Amino acid sequence: MAEEKTFYITTPIYYPSNKLHVGNSYTTVAADAIARFKRLTGYRVWFLTGTDEHGQKIQLQAEAAGKEPRAFVDEIVAWIKELWDELDIDYDDFIRTTETRHKEKVAKIFTRFYEQGDIYKDKYEGWYCTPCEAYWTERQLVDCKCPDCEREVELIAEEAYFFRMSKYAQRLIDHIEANPDFIQPPSRKNEMINNFLKPGLEDLCVSRTSFDWGIPVPFDQDHVIYVWLDALSNYITALGYGEKGSIYETFWPADVQLIGKDILRFHTIYWPIFLMALDQPLPKTVFGHGWLMLQEGKMSKSKENAIDPRVLADRYSSDALRYFLLREIPFGQDGIFSLENFITRINTDLANDLGNLVSRTLTMAERYFDGVLPEPSAADGNTDQELCSLALETPATVEAYTDQLKISDALSELWKLVKRSNKYIDENSPWDLAKDPDNEDRLGTIIYNLIESIRFIAVMLQPFMPRTPERIWVQLGISDDHELQQWSSLARWGAVKPGTVVSRGDDLFPRLNMQAEIREMQGDKPADKDTEGVAEEDMQEGLISLDQFQQVDLRVAEIVAVEKIPKADKLLKVEVVLGDSDKRQVVAGIAEHYQPDELVGKHVLFVSNLKPVKLRGVLSQGMLLAATAEGNRLALTTVDRDMPSGSRIS
Numbered sequence: 001m002a003e004e005k006t007f008y009i010t011t012p013i014y015y016p017s018n019k020l021h022v023g024n025s026y027t028t029v030a031a032d033a034i035a036r037f038k039r040l041t042g043y044r045v046w047f048l049t050g051t052d053e054h055g056q057k058i059q060l061q062a063e064a065a066g067k068e069p070r071a072f073v074d075e076i077v078a079w080i081k082e083l084w085d086e087l088d089i090d091y092d093d094f095i096r097t098t099e100t101r102h103k104e105k106v107a108k109i110f111t112r113f114y115e116q117g118d119i120y121k122d123k124y125e126g127w128y129c130t131p132c133e134a135y136w137t138e139r140q141l142v143d144c145k146c147p148d149c150e151r152e153v154e155l156i157a158e159e160a161y162f163f164r165m166s167k168y169a170q171r172l173i174d175h176i177e178a179n180p181d182f183i184q185p186p187s188r189k190n191e192m193i194n195n196f197l198k199p200g201l202e203d204l205c206v207s208r209t210s211f212d213w214g215i216p217v218p219f220d221q222d223h224v225i226y227v228w229l230d231a232l233s234n235y236i237t238a239l240g241y242g243e244k245g246s247i248y249e250t251f252w253p254a255d256v257q258l259i260g261k262d263i264l265r266f267h268t269i270y271w272p273i274f275l276m277a278l279d280q281p282l283p284k285t286v287f288g289h290g291w292l293m294l295q296e297g298k299m300s301k302s303k304e305n306a307i308d309p310r311v312l313a314d315r316y317s318s319d320a321l322r323y324f325l326l327r328e329i330p331f332g333q334d335g336i337f338s339l340e341n342f343i344t345r346i347n348t349d350l351a352n353d354l355g356n357l358v359s360r361t362l363t364m365a366e367r368y369f370d371g372v373l374p375e376p377s378a379a380d381g382n383t384d385q386e387l388c389s390l391a392l393e394t395p396a397t398v399e400a401y402t403d404q405l406k407i408s409d410a411l412s413e414l415w416k417l418v419k420r421s422n423k424y425i426d427e428n429s430p431w432d433l434a435k436d437p438d439n440e441d442r443l444g445t446i447i448y449n450l451i452e453s454i455r456f457i458a459v460m461l462q463p464f465m466p467r468t469p470e471r472i473w474v475q476l477g478i479s480d481d482h483e484l485q486q487w488s489s490l491a492r493w494g495a496v497k498p499g500t501v502v503s504r505g506d507d508l509f510p511r512l513n514m515q516a517e518i519r520e521m522q523g524d525k526p527a528d529k530d531t532e533g534v535a536e537e538d539m540q541e542g543l544i545s546l547d548q549f550q551q552v553d554l555r556v557a558e559i560v561a562v563e564k565i566p567k568a569d570k571l572l573k574v575e576v577v578l579g580d581s582d583k584r585q586v587v588a589g590i591a592e593h594y595q596p597d598e599l600v601g602k603h604v605l606f607v608s609n610l611k612p613v614k615l616r617g618v619l620s621q622g623m624l625l626a627a628t629a630e631g632n633r634l635a636l637t638t639v640d641r642d643m644p645s646g647s648r649i650s
Ligand code: MSP
Pocket: 011, 012, 013, 014, 015, 022, 023, 024, 026, 027, 052, 231, 232, 259, 260, 261, 262, 263, 290, 291, 292, 293, 298, 299
């Protein structure tokens, strides 16, 4: 019997200190896509996620909320589980570090370390960063702050247990050098070796006494086990480590442990050393992905600007959010999350490319063949061959990229097939062929090929966007044919049966109005559905909708400096400020009407979102509004009360 292929993948376990933001969801969505991909390609998969519930940070936050720590985390854990349901995270197990199955094993692990001499008791004096739950030496601090999160650290002096890290340091360096896949992407490996291992590993403090929300040290109840030792162990306790016949034997060592780059040190130094001390194999790959940032900086669960993934999934669908997260940022690098980027992806990749392909094809199948899939005839010309070859090659490329954890590249390969299929429509102009009944065979072949290509795309899409394929299969009339949804069905072109009844459904991803979305998501006035579309007769009469008017960003600008522009009699260069930090210059055609000096200090109406242009070689970044009348009369428009510069005009 062929040996079963197994695959174990983990995410970090999240602190249930607050609701998660879209950055945290990023890791879990990626892990889920990989897990689904491995299941689809025939692996027995175990996908673990969970929550890291002990420690000083949680205890303090619970106190601040006036709750017992357990009640405090229960609520957030319930929210996190709902989030994962909403994002279609199909985990096999969810571990909470407050569960008995975990606590008992961690206590045993700690005792074993102590008994075998890896842990000893001493006194800790040094710095502690509670948000990171990390110890730092004076030398490691940057400007007296935590080098990781740049927040305040606290000086602590406690009796504590220490783990002899140094004993294992050389073994770990050797392992990292001999196993290039162990730390991924490769750039992160040098950082660990040069910054932490080579300078010499200090023994790690692994217990605390100044609070009690943790797993007690079994033989010294004044101490609780350091939250990172507790948390890291989850990856094995959840599998039943230490229990005979548990799935630990099937799945450990992990194939991929996904984490954010900020917690690499814990996962590539402490974690492997704990495993070495337990005499267990190390994970095959620890992958430290980059950070999702906002344009204005870091995301944080406690910051107001954090973006709530549930709101995004509710509004735009979890598939769209998953697609964006997986496609937008090369996995491993940092990237920007902005609503503009997100909407652009939806409109281009999902609505224009994928959505249009499906709707155009199904419309033609209905129009030309009454929705009954025609029999294809022999391939005719290069375009058929190219489409079919690309479809047959794509699964292997997508698989190779996913295996290398290059998920964005995998999706971009898949989109090559989407785009090639759209191009195939344009190249063959079915609407022209349809004019002549003699072309029926050729037209039938084209429709057949498109349906088959869409089927290929839908099969490959499953791990990344779990809901969309089903919607496509319904349209293709194959939602009950599970064979045609399998990865193995992609080995052969032409598996979908002629005669299948297809039917066009709703658009998969309707195009969104960027301005309206931004306005609504930023909590401004909701888009007025009645005035969103401009009726044709209104356009003819020169009327615009409120929506169109609101696209103009009008502000109060204060004029702070004015200069003549050499050799331009009518123009002045005017410097204005809009609030404290926005300074602009504009070229205004008002030199015949105003002297530079009389303008300074005026508060005028200003169009602030005009594309910048150069006039007579001078940059102009907006427009001053003025009234004009016959007889070359002109007056700048101002506000009739004192208003701060930057005020919005609506
Ligand atoms: N509890 C620890 C992990 C213990 S694992 C044994 C922890 N929790 S966390 O909730 O603070 O962070 C969890 C994960 O979210 C980390 O991998 C972190 O890198 C990731 N992210 C936090 N903010 C992020 C972004 N803005 N972008 C991407 N990932 C981010 O650390």
